[in-house]
Every structure is written in structure tokens, then in C-alpha cells.
Amino acid sequence: MGFVHQFWQLTIDGLMSGSLYAVIALGYTLVYGVLQLINFAHSEVFMLGAFGGLFAARELVNNFSDTPSGMASVGIVLVGLAVGALCGAAAAFTLERVAYRPLRKRNAPRLAYLISAIGASLFAVNMAGKLWERQNVTMELPFTNGTVFHVFSAEVNTKTLVIILVAAVMLVLLDTLVARTRLGQSIRAVAQDADTATLMGVNVERVILLTFIIGGLLAGAGGFLYAMTFSASNNMGFIPGVKAFTAAVLGGIGNVRGAMLGGIVLGLVESYGGYVFQASYKDVIAFLVLVLILMVRPTGLLGERLGRAA
Amino acid sequence: MSKHRAAGPGRAVLVPGGPGGESPAGDPGADLVVDARDLTLRFGGVTSLDGVTLRHHRGEILAVIGPNGAGKTSLFNCLTGAYKPQQGSVAFSPEPGRSHSIVGKTPHSITKLGVARTFQNIRLFPALSALENVQIGVEMRQRYGSIGAILGTPRMRREERSGVEKSIELLELVGLRHRVHELSASLPYGEQRRLEIARALGTGPKLLLLDEPAAGTNPSEKLELAELIRTIAGTGVSVLLIEHDMRLVMSVAANVTVLNFGRVIAHGTPAEVQRDPAVVEAYLGTQDDDSVGESDAPAGDLVGNGGTGRDQH
Amino acid sequence: MSTTSATPATPSVAPTPPPSQPGGAAALGRAAAAALFSLAGLRQLGVCVLIGLTLALMTGPNGKAAEPLGAVRHAILAPRIVTYLIIAAVLWLLIALWPLARPLWSMGQAAARGPVTAVAQQRFAPLGLNLALLIVAIIMPMFFSNAAVTWMVDGVGIYALLALGLNVVIGYAGMLDLGYIAFFAIGAYTTAYFTSKTAISAHFPVSLNPFFVFPIAFVLAAVAGVLLGAPTLRLRGDYLAIVTLGFGEIIQLIANNSHWTNGPRGAFGVPHLSIHLLGINYSWKLDPKPYYYLLLAIIVLVMIAFGRLERSRIGRAWAAIREDEIAAEATGVPTLRLKLLAFAIGASVSGFAGVLFASKQFFNPQIFSLQASFLVVTIVIFGGMGNRLGVVVGSVVLQGLAFYLRDKVPATDRFIYFGAVVIVMMIFRPQGIVPSRRRKREISLAEHGVGHADSLGSAPTSESGAR
Structure with a gap:
């Protein structure tokens, strides 16, 4: 069982976690783009989306006496994704309104935003712990998790396939949104120069709010995928959050395609690295990657391009 | 250092206009405090400085003029380490026979070598008092560290005391003795400009870079400013001055370098520069000016009868 | 919460008449009503109710993962909610009527502040x-x-x-x-x-x-x-x-x-x-x-x-x-x-x-x-x-x-x-x-x-x- 033998399996695993990181990283990168701020509470948006999606999907799964098949399971996953995304969006909306907007109105120093986001994160994590217990909450998969096909020696099972496919669709949708639509144009305008954007008639407040909501939709849906595969818990957001941020920096913060690339690369690096090192230290790899990028190439792989699609 | 050459004796080295100019290899024995050659600075696609060469003689007051966007502040930023030019060299010589390359050094280490500056849009420490603002500059040369501060060592007390004394002397020099304990943000505009000069002088510079020190000040303040600049130069500090107010430039500067579109288009005594056709054209401008208000005032100022004291910012 | 930090003054509020004048109370009442039931005032009510509900959740019983909405039900859809709605109402009155009370407050504060700063200036204090x-x-x-x-x-x-x-x-x-x-x-x-x-x-x-x-x-x-x-x-x-x-x-x-x-x-x-x-x-x-x-x-x-x-x-x-x-x-x-x-x-x-x-x-x-x-x-x-x-x-x-x-x-x-x-x-x-x-x-x-x-x-x- 050498590394070569494991290579393809590790690649598949890395792609799976990497695509999740990418989905979350977009939230960091988008908000960084428009506000030049790390949204420290983004991991809690992910967590709340995860709970929302998980509870909704679990409710549906429980209605079936055995594993639902065919269209039903597709439907359940879609409902989970939708509820997760909506919960994420609602959380992001509330976060922006409560923790950020009052400070923006006052033109508060940047430190204040970081601190108030920490407060929001602390609140959300512990509130969720109070409401839904401080433990891992799982659900039964709405589909049979069999091997779908092989890539060389590696098995690709249904779960992995669902995550990668859904994440890919979301990434493409977001890329199109930022690159092609009017809203995307506004987001890029605000990212480049908020003052000028205001003069050009862009409603900056609205763009900021929508940016949060888009990030929330993605993170919430990603949260559901995560919760469906592993579990949900009140402090589940932290580690994926730091990793997704690492992914955003790795790709070049503020750069949408960079965040996607960064997520995938980080997922792969971590997967290969986890094989080489002890599995319990797998989480350290992302951190080392973060410090390494900061030392070697702080602008990331694709460079910081605030306000450009790629 | 002794007074080498106060403002006055024109030592015109006319650098031919045109792209890049030839490196002024001539006058090799000149005692230059700044010898910047072929500086090129680009931001993405925009070239802010294009082969700029600047020779600043020790003790001289040299003015850099040019329309807005000509690259004057970029030049300052290259000399102080805020920007790193992609090409070119800057040699700074704090005293004859000693020379340092400045490109690539951090701003604070350049300040330590003896280059101090003020900013076009005043950058004081707003919540500190006037005295504390100057103290920051003075104290950068002090030696006591955090342990000395905590233990209250004799050296710390001594340095602390001498720092305050020197800062108050400098406030006196710029005419702010009566404002010592006032918050810098609460001072009137003209006084803030002078406070910024005092803070820069606090660092004990051999070269002082003033970025539009007269902007926003009234005519009588301008007279005082000219006097102050001459006094500073009189103590042996070389002064490099960016200024729009031509009357001030003409009254204090020994030499003038003119920038336009990131290039040196003329260099010489004020009188020579005034007559230079390239300069006149740059200011009267056949090109469309994005230079705010430059087109109306300086053309008149340049021939010395403008000087209405108005400023555009 | 954002609205509370916004300038809470309602444009319709006239300068407060001194309460001692005859008819002052009535005018004050009208001003108060105008402040409370203006658009801004009602928005503040909404925010206050949300704050009240949040407090109810924070202080409510713990929930269970098996029953996601259980905690919410026990915290909010229960008699105890009355307490929190009262808190919300009091908060609303305070916030919405603040512009009316401010002149009085700032007078008192100015009086209080004088000696305090004087003490603070003394280095011994x-x-x-x-x-x-x-x-x-x-x-x-x-x-x-x-x-x-x-x-x-x-x-x-x-x-x-x-x-x-x-x-x-x-x-x-x-x-x-x-x-x-x-x-x-x-x-x-x-x-x-x-x-x-x-x-x-x-x-x-x-x-x-x-x-x-x-x-x-x-x-x-x-x-x-x-x-x-x-x-x-x-x-x-x-x-x-x-x-x-x-x-x-x-x-x-x-x-x-x-x-x-x-x-x-x-x-x-x-x-x-x-x-x-x-x-x-x-x-x-x-x-x-x-x-x-x-x-x-x-x-x-x-x-x-x-x-x-x-x-x-x-x-x-x-x-x-x-x-x-x-x-x-x-x-x-x-x-x-x-x-x-x-x-x-x-x-x-x-x-x-x-x-x-x-x-x-x-x-x-x-x-x-x-x-x-x-x-x-x-x-x-x-x-x-x-x-x-x-x-x-x-x-x-x-x-x-x-x-x-x-x-x-x-x-x-x-x-x-x-x-x-x-x-x-x-x-x-x-x-x-x-x-x-x-x-x-x-x-x-x-x-x-x-x-x-x-x-x-x-x-x-x-x-x-x-x-």
C-alpha cells in the first residue's frame, strides 16, 4: 500500500474536501472584495446552513421506511441544499445587519469589525450549542452510498460524486454571476473602488448586503453537503472556516477563481499530506500552507485581483 | 556639517529634455546629497516615472515642479522608500564621502540615514499632542528599549528629558511653542503643516523633503514658510521641495527641476527654467490638462506675477 | 439593531417645550406619540421585539438535536414570552422617546461633567x-x-x-x-x-x-x-x-x-x-x-x-x-x-x-x-x-x-x-x-x-x- 497505490484515492478525497473548501472560500473572498475585511463569522454561516439543511433533509428521510430511491433522493438532497442555502443566507443577512452595518454607518476602524465579527461568531456557536446540543448531529443518507465508478484504482462513491457535482455547479453559477450579470458587475465595481462606484450610481449598501447573502447561500449549501456526509455540530464551522480562508488566500484573496483553485489545491495538498503525516495532524497542514503562502507569495496563486472576475 | 552652500548660487546643470535624458556623467566632482538616476516606476500599465534623473547639491534648496500627475510625489516616494522603483538607482550621501543606496530600503531605515519628509495631505498623529508628534521623530534616534522604559533606567530618564527639550526647541523654531500640549488634530491647517515640518526635523535629517508645504496656507503664512525653509537650509539641511506656489519656489529655490508626464523636461535656476520653452509649453499646455486648475494659475505664477496665494487642492 | 444606532430623531419632532409651560404636557404627549408611531418609531419597535425574542431564546431552556424547534417553542411560544415583550416595549419607549429626553439629559450631564473633568486634570486623583x-x-x-x-x-x-x-x-x-x-x-x-x-x-x-x-x-x-x-x-x-x-x-x-x-x-x-x-x-x-x-x-x-x-x-x-x-x-x-x-x-x-x-x-x-x-x-x-x-x-x-x-x-x-x-x-x-x-x-x-x-x-x- 504505497503512496502510488493510494494516489488516486487520495486525489478523489482531496477533490471532495477541496470543492467544499472552495465553496466556503468564495464567501470570504467576496466579502473581502467589497469590504477588505475577513468575515470571521463566515464559519458560523456555514454551521447554521448545515443545521438548517440537515434538519430539513432528516425530516424528509425519516418519512421513508427504507432508503428512498431515484427521484425522491434527488429531491431530498435538493431540499436540503435549498434550506441550507436559505439558512446560510439568513444568517449572513442578520450578521451583516447586526455586526457590520452599524459600524459601517459610523465609519468605525477596521479592528472594530473584526472584533464584532468575533462576538457574532461566539454568540452563534454557543446559541447553536444551546438550541441543538453540543454534540455531533448526523442524518441517514438519502441514497445508497455505493461505488459508482472507478478512476484508475480509486473508487468513487455516490456521496463523493454528489458533493463534487453540486460544488462544481455552484462554482460555475457563481462565476457566471460575477462575470456576466449586472449584480456581478456592481460587486466588481464596489470591490475596485467603492467611492467611484457610488458616484456611478451603484447602491453600495445593497451590493454589500447581496454579497453577504451570496456568500451565505454558498456556505449554507456547502454546510448541508458537509453535514450530510459527516455531521453537524455547533463548533463544526471553525476548522473548515480557517481552511477555506487559507484557500482564499492561497488563490489570492478577492479573486473569485482564485478561491476556487485555492480550495481544490488545498484539498489535494491536505489529502496527500494527511497520508504522509499522521492523520490526527492533518489539520495542521492547512495552517502550514497558510503561513507558507504568507511568507512566500502573499498575493496567492492567481494574485489579488479585487474587482476582477479572474 | 558646515554650511556649504546656502540657497543662492545657481549651479545650473541643464539636463536636456527628452526621454530618459542622458545620465549626467558630467560634473563628477559635484558634492551631491541625492544622486538619483534613471528612476522608472510603473503601476500596472501606468508609468509614473520614466527615467527620471535628479541631482541635488548639498546644502541647496532644490524645487521640483510640474503639473499634477507629473510624478513629483512618486519621486518623493521613491526617495523615501515608500515605493520601490522598477529601475534606476538612488544614492543618498548624508555627508561628503559617505553614500548609501536607498532603493529597496524600508522607509524607517532611510529616515534613520537622514532623509525626512512631510506629506502632501498632512499626516500627523491626530490624537497625539503637538509635543508628542515631534517627540516621535526625536525619539527614533534614542537608544533605550522596552526594558529600560519599564525599569526607568537613568539613561531612559536622561533621553526622555533631552527628547522633550529638543522637541520644544523645534516647536519654537516653527513657531508653535504656544501649542505644545494641544492635540495636533485641533491645530489650524497652517500650523499642522509647520508641525509636520518640526516632526520631520526631529528625526535629525540631512535632507528634508517637503511635499507642497504651502498648500492651503494663507499669504502671510507663506512668507513665514519661506523664511522657515531658508532657516532650515541655513542649518545645513538640504531641502527638496515640491511646490505649486511659484512665488515661493522662486524666492527660496536655488535650482528647479521640472517634471512632466514622469520625465524631467528641464533643470536649472528659476530664471532659466522660466524661460525654457518646454516648460512654458508644459504649463500652458497643448495637451489636455487633467491637472486641476493648473492651467490657469501657474502659467501666470511662472513668470512671477501671479502668486495670488491660491491653491488648488 | 442597526436602526437603533441610526439617528433616532424623527423629523416631525418639534423642539421640546419647557415642561413648566401650560399645555406643555399635551404638546409633549403629541410629540411622544409622533415619535412612537412614525415610520422610524415603528421600525424601532420591530428591532426591539427582535431583541426581546433573542433575549428570550438566550435565557430559555436548552433544546435537543432531535427536536430542532423545541427550544424555540419552549422559549418563545410560552407564557414567559410576556416578560420579554414587556422588556422589548420598555426598550422601545426608551429608544423612541430618547430624542425628547435628550435636551434634559445633556443639561444634567454638562452639569455633572464639569467637576469630574476638573478632578481628572489633577494628577493625584x-x-x-x-x-x-x-x-x-x-x-x-x-x-x-x-x-x-x-x-x-x-x-x-x-x-x-x-x-x-x-x-x-x-x-x-x-x-x-x-x-x-x-x-x-x-x-x-x-x-x-x-x-x-x-x-x-x-x-x-x-x-x-x-x-x-x-x-x-x-x-x-x-x-x-x-x-x-x-x-x-x-x-x-x-x-x-x-x-x-x-x-x-x-x-x-x-x-x-x-x-x-x-x-x-x-x-x-x-x-x-x-x-x-x-x-x-x-x-x-x-x-x-x-x-x-x-x-x-x-x-x-x-x-x-x-x-x-x-x-x-x-x-x-x-x-x-x-x-x-x-x-x-x-x-x-x-x-x-x-x-x-x-x-x-x-x-x-x-x-x-x-x-x-x-x-x-x-x-x-x-x-x-x-x-x-x-x-x-x-x-x-x-x-x-x-x-x-x-x-x-x-x-x-x-x-x-x-x-x-x-x-x-x-x-x-x-x-x-x-x-x-x-x-x-x-x-x-x-x-x-x-x-x-x-x-x-x-x-x-x-x-x-x-x-x-x-x-x-x-x-x-x-x-x-x-x-
């Missing part, structure tokens, strides 16, 4: 206040139970010391360190390593007296701080926050997984502090009072030391960095080195506190959780960043309340309140309850666009192209 507080701190434990004094050491004192250290990072240098407790852990494990052969698997050949570990932990934590800060601080300051966050998590991960540290079991039997010097033999044992006085002495020394630092050229340079980093650099302040210094000083205080903690009691990796780091941040913010006394008061108030309400508020719920406190402070009083005068000035100037109030660095602008 703070000294007297400090002495009085010190005396209170000295005699306090005599009136408390053992459990309370134990908490005054573990809960209040240690966190006050930690907050003093973190205050150097947040308050003086204007940066954010979210993994602060990691250095505390470094101090604690260093103590276990050096003082005992059995506390954890790894041990030093010779067992030292814990007192000798103070300098070792101090230096080790500072070195760790420099190693962590050096690569990060060159960049935008907000990266420091997330790097320290990751670092804090990793230290806990290592503590939990390494067999050197005994993993999740933690360290047992680190010897207590003891002095054997010049014929004096004294040991700190199980009684919390001696620890309390030792800690109090250390806190007072640290406060004096940091006060001197703050008033020295180092402290002024930190202020310069906070207010305008570019100007500071141009004035010859080595900004990177000074930020690193602040970070290292903060780290070493945390390491120092770790030694004290480890020599007192058993510890395991759970103590060094992310939440502990956040708690220190909360204390600094609540107390008043940049004010030494403020952060100590912050620890006394927050941790004191936590102890006082230990039977009413479950320990696990505490952080809900801490989170809420942080947000509320940032919205309404970013300078904290005992503000540093300079910090307060900076924040208010920064909000008016003059200078900055932190050293998070500017966002990448055109400059980054040339750098």
Missing part, C-alpha cells in the same frame, strides 16, 4: 483611586468564601493578567490576536516539563522550582510569538488575527494528540510554588489566598511596568503606528519591529500566567480552548482597550458576574452573553467601560476620517503594485 482600589483588592478575600477566592484566582486574576498582556497587542499596538491562550498553554506545559518528572511524559532531567520556570516560559512564549508574528505581520494586520486563530487551535491539537503532553488526560502533580531563600521557607499549597496575593502583586507590577512602557518612547511609537502607520514609518519608527515587540510582550505575559496557573492546579488541553482566547478578547474589549485598569475591571466585572450568576446561567451559556456583550460594545461603546482617553480620541477621530485607530494596515491599493 488617579493615584488615589488606584490606591483605594488596591486596598479594596487586598481586603476583599477576607470577606469571601474559599470557593469565591479560588475563583478570584483562577477566573478573575489569571484572566486579568492575560487581559493585561493582550491589551498590549490590541490596545497598544492595535492588532488582533485570537490565539492568545496558546501562549498560556506553552507556559503551562513548559512548567510541567521543567518542574516534575511525572506531570507529563516529557520531562527535563532536573526538576526545577516553578519560580525558575517563569523566565524560561517568558522567553519561550516570546520566541513563539516572534516566530509566528514575523512572517505574518509584514502583511496586512488582519491576517495576524486568522494566523493566531489557527495557531491557537494547533497548539490545542498538539496538546491533545501528543503523548509527550499526556494527551487529553492533561498534567497532574506539577509542584506548587515555593520559596527557599535566605532562611525563608514558604510554600503555596491548597489555600487559594496566598495565590491570590501573589497574583495581585504580579498584576500590580505588570500594570506599573506597562504604564511606564505606555508613557515611554515605545508607547508613543505604538500610538503613532495606530494612528498613521505610513507617517510613523516615515518618521523613523520601525513599525514592523515594534508590532512584533508588542506581540511578543503580549505572548510572554500569557506564558508567564501559564506558569502560575500550572503550578496551582491540574490542567488538560480543554482549558486552552479557542473560547478561552475569545474570553480574553471579550474582557479587553469590555473593559476598555488601551486602559490597564479598564481591562482588569473588565475581568472583575465579567468573570465576577459569571461567578455570581453561576447557578442561574449555565456555564455553557456564558459565551452566548459574552458574544452579545462584544457586539453591543462594538456598536455602542467601542472604547469600553473604562476607556483609555487616547484610544477613545483616536476612535472618534478615525470615525471622522482623521487618522486610524488600529494597525491593521490599509487594504491593498495602488501601492501594492510598486511594492
Whole structure:
């Protein structure tokens, strides 16, 4: 069982976690783009989306006496994704309104935003712990998790396939949104120069709010995928959050395609690295990657391009 | 250092206009405090400085003029380490026979070598008092560290005391003795400009870079400013001055370098520069000016009868 | 919540007539009604109801994962909601009628403020206040139970010391360190390593007296701080926050997984502090009072030391960095080195506190959780960043309340309140309850666009192209 033998399996695993990181990283990168701020509470948006999606999907799964098949399971996953995304969006909306907007109105120093986001994160994590217990909450998969096909020696099972496919669709949708639509144009305008954007008639407040909501939709849906595969818990957001941020920096913060690339690369690096090192230290790899990028190439792989699609 | 050459004796080295100019290899024995050659600075696609060469003689007051966007502040930023030019060299010589390359050094280490500056849009420490603002500059040369501060060592007390004394002397020099304990943000505009000069002088510079020190000040303040600049130069500090107010430039500067579109288009005594056709054209401008208000005032100022004291910012 | 911070004045409100005039009451009533039932007033009502519901949830019963909406049902769709709706209504009246009451209030305040500032100008006043507080701190434990004094050491004192250290990072240098407790852990494990052969698997050949570990932990934590800060601080300051966050998590991960540290079991039997010097033999044992006085002495020394630092050229340079980093650099302040210094000083205080903690009691990796780091941040913010006394008061108030309400508020719920406190402070009083005068000035100037109030660095602008 050498590394070569494991290579393809590790690649598949890395792609799976990497695509999740990418989905979350977009939230960091988008908000960084428009506000030049790390949204420290983004991991809690992910967590709340995860709970929302998980509870909704679990409710549906429980209605079936055995594993639902065919269209039903597709439907359940879609409902989970939708509820997760909506919960994420609602959380992001509330976060922006409560923790950020009052400070923006006052033109508060940047430190204040970081601190108030920490407060929001602390609140959300512990509130969720109070409401839904401080433990891992799982659900039964709405589909049979069999091997779908092989890539060389590696098995690709249904779960992995669902995550990668859904994440890919979301990434493409977001890329199109930022690159092609009017809203995307506004987001890029605000990212480049908020003052000028205001003069050009862009409603900056609205763009900021929508940016949060888009990030929330993605993170919430990603949260559901995560919760469906592993579990949900009140402090589940932290580690994926730091990793997704690492992914955003790795790709070049503020750069949408960079965040996607960064997520995938980080997922792969971590997967290969986890094989080489002890599995319990797998989480350290992302951190080392973060410090390494900061030392070697702080602008990331694709460079910081605030306000450009790629 | 002794007074080498106060403002006055024109030592015109006319650098031919045109792209890049030839490196002024001539006058090799000149005692230059700044010898910047072929500086090129680009931001993405925009070239802010294009082969700029600047020779600043020790003790001289040299003015850099040019329309807005000509690259004057970029030049300052290259000399102080805020920007790193992609090409070119800057040699700074704090005293004859000693020379340092400045490109690539951090701003604070350049300040330590003896280059101090003020900013076009005043950058004081707003919540500190006037005295504390100057103290920051003075104290950068002090030696006591955090342990000395905590233990209250004799050296710390001594340095602390001498720092305050020197800062108050400098406030006196710029005419702010009566404002010592006032918050810098609460001072009137003209006084803030002078406070910024005092803070820069606090660092004990051999070269002082003033970025539009007269902007926003009234005519009588301008007279005082000219006097102050001459006094500073009189103590042996070389002064490099960016200024729009031509009357001030003409009254204090020994030499003038003119920038336009990131290039040196003329260099010489004020009188020579005034007559230079390239300069006149740059200011009267056949090109469309994005230079705010430059087109109306300086053309008149340049021939010395403008000087209405108005400023555009 | 946002609307409450907006100018709450309703345009229709006429200047308040003096209440003594005939018909004044009626006019006041009309103005009040106009304020309450205007669009803004009704929006405020909505916000207040939301706040009330949030409070109901916060104080409500715990829920179950099997029944996601159970807690909500028991907290909100229950008779107890009436209390919270009343709170919301009172809050609404206060907020909506504030513009009417403000003239009266500001008159009273102006009258009150005069003498207060006059006292503050006298240099003796703070000294007297400090002495009085010190005396209170000295005699306090005599009136408390053992459990309370134990908490005054573990809960209040240690966190006050930690907050003093973190205050150097947040308050003086204007940066954010979210993994602060990691250095505390470094101090604690260093103590276990050096003082005992059995506390954890790894041990030093010779067992030292814990007192000798103070300098070792101090230096080790500072070195760790420099190693962590050096690569990060060159960049935008907000990266420091997330790097320290990751670092804090990793230290806990290592503590939990390494067999050197005994993993999740933690360290047992680190010897207590003891002095054997010049014929004096004294040991700190199980009684919390001696620890309390030792800690109090250390806190007072640290406060004096940091006060001197703050008033020295180092402290002024930190202020310069906070207010305008570019100007500071141009004035010859080595900004990177000074930020690193602040970070290292903060780290070493945390390491120092770790030694004290480890020599007192058993510890395991759970103590060094992310939440502990956040708690220190909360204390600094609540107390008043940049004010030494403020952060100590912050620890006394927050941790004191936590102890006082230990039977009413479950320990696990505490952080809900801490989170809420942080947000509320940032919205309404970013300078904290005992503000540093300079910090307060900076924040208010920064909000008016003059200078900055932190050293998070500017966002990448055109400059980054040339750098």
C-alpha cells in the first residue's frame, strides 16, 4: 500500500474536501472584495446552513421506511441544499445587519469589525450549542452510498460524486454571476473602488448586503453537503472556516477563481499530506500552507485581483 | 556639517529634455546629497516615472515642479522608500564621502540615514499632542528599549528629558511653542503643516523633503514658510521641495527641476527654467490638462506675477 | 439593531417645550406619540421585539438535536414570552422617546461633567483611586468564601493578567490576536516539563522550582510569538488575527494528540510554588489566598511596568503606528519591529500566567480552548482597550458576574452573553467601560476620517503594485 497505490484515492478525497473548501472560500473572498475585511463569522454561516439543511433533509428521510430511491433522493438532497442555502443566507443577512452595518454607518476602524465579527461568531456557536446540543448531529443518507465508478484504482462513491457535482455547479453559477450579470458587475465595481462606484450610481449598501447573502447561500449549501456526509455540530464551522480562508488566500484573496483553485489545491495538498503525516495532524497542514503562502507569495496563486472576475 | 552652500548660487546643470535624458556623467566632482538616476516606476500599465534623473547639491534648496500627475510625489516616494522603483538607482550621501543606496530600503531605515519628509495631505498623529508628534521623530534616534522604559533606567530618564527639550526647541523654531500640549488634530491647517515640518526635523535629517508645504496656507503664512525653509537650509539641511506656489519656489529655490508626464523636461535656476520653452509649453499646455486648475494659475505664477496665494487642492 | 444606532430623531419632532409651560404636557404627549408611531418609531419597535425574542431564546431552556424547534417553542411560544415583550416595549419607549429626553439629559450631564473633568486634570486623583482600589483588592478575600477566592484566582486574576498582556497587542499596538491562550498553554506545559518528572511524559532531567520556570516560559512564549508574528505581520494586520486563530487551535491539537503532553488526560502533580531563600521557607499549597496575593502583586507590577512602557518612547511609537502607520514609518519608527515587540510582550505575559496557573492546579488541553482566547478578547474589549485598569475591571466585572450568576446561567451559556456583550460594545461603546482617553480620541477621530485607530494596515491599493 504505497503512496502510488493510494494516489488516486487520495486525489478523489482531496477533490471532495477541496470543492467544499472552495465553496466556503468564495464567501470570504467576496466579502473581502467589497469590504477588505475577513468575515470571521463566515464559519458560523456555514454551521447554521448545515443545521438548517440537515434538519430539513432528516425530516424528509425519516418519512421513508427504507432508503428512498431515484427521484425522491434527488429531491431530498435538493431540499436540503435549498434550506441550507436559505439558512446560510439568513444568517449572513442578520450578521451583516447586526455586526457590520452599524459600524459601517459610523465609519468605525477596521479592528472594530473584526472584533464584532468575533462576538457574532461566539454568540452563534454557543446559541447553536444551546438550541441543538453540543454534540455531533448526523442524518441517514438519502441514497445508497455505493461505488459508482472507478478512476484508475480509486473508487468513487455516490456521496463523493454528489458533493463534487453540486460544488462544481455552484462554482460555475457563481462565476457566471460575477462575470456576466449586472449584480456581478456592481460587486466588481464596489470591490475596485467603492467611492467611484457610488458616484456611478451603484447602491453600495445593497451590493454589500447581496454579497453577504451570496456568500451565505454558498456556505449554507456547502454546510448541508458537509453535514450530510459527516455531521453537524455547533463548533463544526471553525476548522473548515480557517481552511477555506487559507484557500482564499492561497488563490489570492478577492479573486473569485482564485478561491476556487485555492480550495481544490488545498484539498489535494491536505489529502496527500494527511497520508504522509499522521492523520490526527492533518489539520495542521492547512495552517502550514497558510503561513507558507504568507511568507512566500502573499498575493496567492492567481494574485489579488479585487474587482476582477479572474 | 558646515554650511556649504546656502540657497543662492545657481549651479545650473541643464539636463536636456527628452526621454530618459542622458545620465549626467558630467560634473563628477559635484558634492551631491541625492544622486538619483534613471528612476522608472510603473503601476500596472501606468508609468509614473520614466527615467527620471535628479541631482541635488548639498546644502541647496532644490524645487521640483510640474503639473499634477507629473510624478513629483512618486519621486518623493521613491526617495523615501515608500515605493520601490522598477529601475534606476538612488544614492543618498548624508555627508561628503559617505553614500548609501536607498532603493529597496524600508522607509524607517532611510529616515534613520537622514532623509525626512512631510506629506502632501498632512499626516500627523491626530490624537497625539503637538509635543508628542515631534517627540516621535526625536525619539527614533534614542537608544533605550522596552526594558529600560519599564525599569526607568537613568539613561531612559536622561533621553526622555533631552527628547522633550529638543522637541520644544523645534516647536519654537516653527513657531508653535504656544501649542505644545494641544492635540495636533485641533491645530489650524497652517500650523499642522509647520508641525509636520518640526516632526520631520526631529528625526535629525540631512535632507528634508517637503511635499507642497504651502498648500492651503494663507499669504502671510507663506512668507513665514519661506523664511522657515531658508532657516532650515541655513542649518545645513538640504531641502527638496515640491511646490505649486511659484512665488515661493522662486524666492527660496536655488535650482528647479521640472517634471512632466514622469520625465524631467528641464533643470536649472528659476530664471532659466522660466524661460525654457518646454516648460512654458508644459504649463500652458497643448495637451489636455487633467491637472486641476493648473492651467490657469501657474502659467501666470511662472513668470512671477501671479502668486495670488491660491491653491488648488 | 442597526436602526437603533441610526439617528433616532424623527423629523416631525418639534423642539421640546419647557415642561413648566401650560399645555406643555399635551404638546409633549403629541410629540411622544409622533415619535412612537412614525415610520422610524415603528421600525424601532420591530428591532426591539427582535431583541426581546433573542433575549428570550438566550435565557430559555436548552433544546435537543432531535427536536430542532423545541427550544424555540419552549422559549418563545410560552407564557414567559410576556416578560420579554414587556422588556422589548420598555426598550422601545426608551429608544423612541430618547430624542425628547435628550435636551434634559445633556443639561444634567454638562452639569455633572464639569467637576469630574476638573478632578481628572489633577494628577493625584488617579493615584488615589488606584490606591483605594488596591486596598479594596487586598481586603476583599477576607470577606469571601474559599470557593469565591479560588475563583478570584483562577477566573478573575489569571484572566486579568492575560487581559493585561493582550491589551498590549490590541490596545497598544492595535492588532488582533485570537490565539492568545496558546501562549498560556506553552507556559503551562513548559512548567510541567521543567518542574516534575511525572506531570507529563516529557520531562527535563532536573526538576526545577516553578519560580525558575517563569523566565524560561517568558522567553519561550516570546520566541513563539516572534516566530509566528514575523512572517505574518509584514502583511496586512488582519491576517495576524486568522494566523493566531489557527495557531491557537494547533497548539490545542498538539496538546491533545501528543503523548509527550499526556494527551487529553492533561498534567497532574506539577509542584506548587515555593520559596527557599535566605532562611525563608514558604510554600503555596491548597489555600487559594496566598495565590491570590501573589497574583495581585504580579498584576500590580505588570500594570506599573506597562504604564511606564505606555508613557515611554515605545508607547508613543505604538500610538503613532495606530494612528498613521505610513507617517510613523516615515518618521523613523520601525513599525514592523515594534508590532512584533508588542506581540511578543503580549505572548510572554500569557506564558508567564501559564506558569502560575500550572503550578496551582491540574490542567488538560480543554482549558486552552479557542473560547478561552475569545474570553480574553471579550474582557479587553469590555473593559476598555488601551486602559490597564479598564481591562482588569473588565475581568472583575465579567468573570465576577459569571461567578455570581453561576447557578442561574449555565456555564455553557456564558459565551452566548459574552458574544452579545462584544457586539453591543462594538456598536455602542467601542472604547469600553473604562476607556483609555487616547484610544477613545483616536476612535472618534478615525470615525471622522482623521487618522486610524488600529494597525491593521490599509487594504491593498495602488501601492501594492510598486511594492
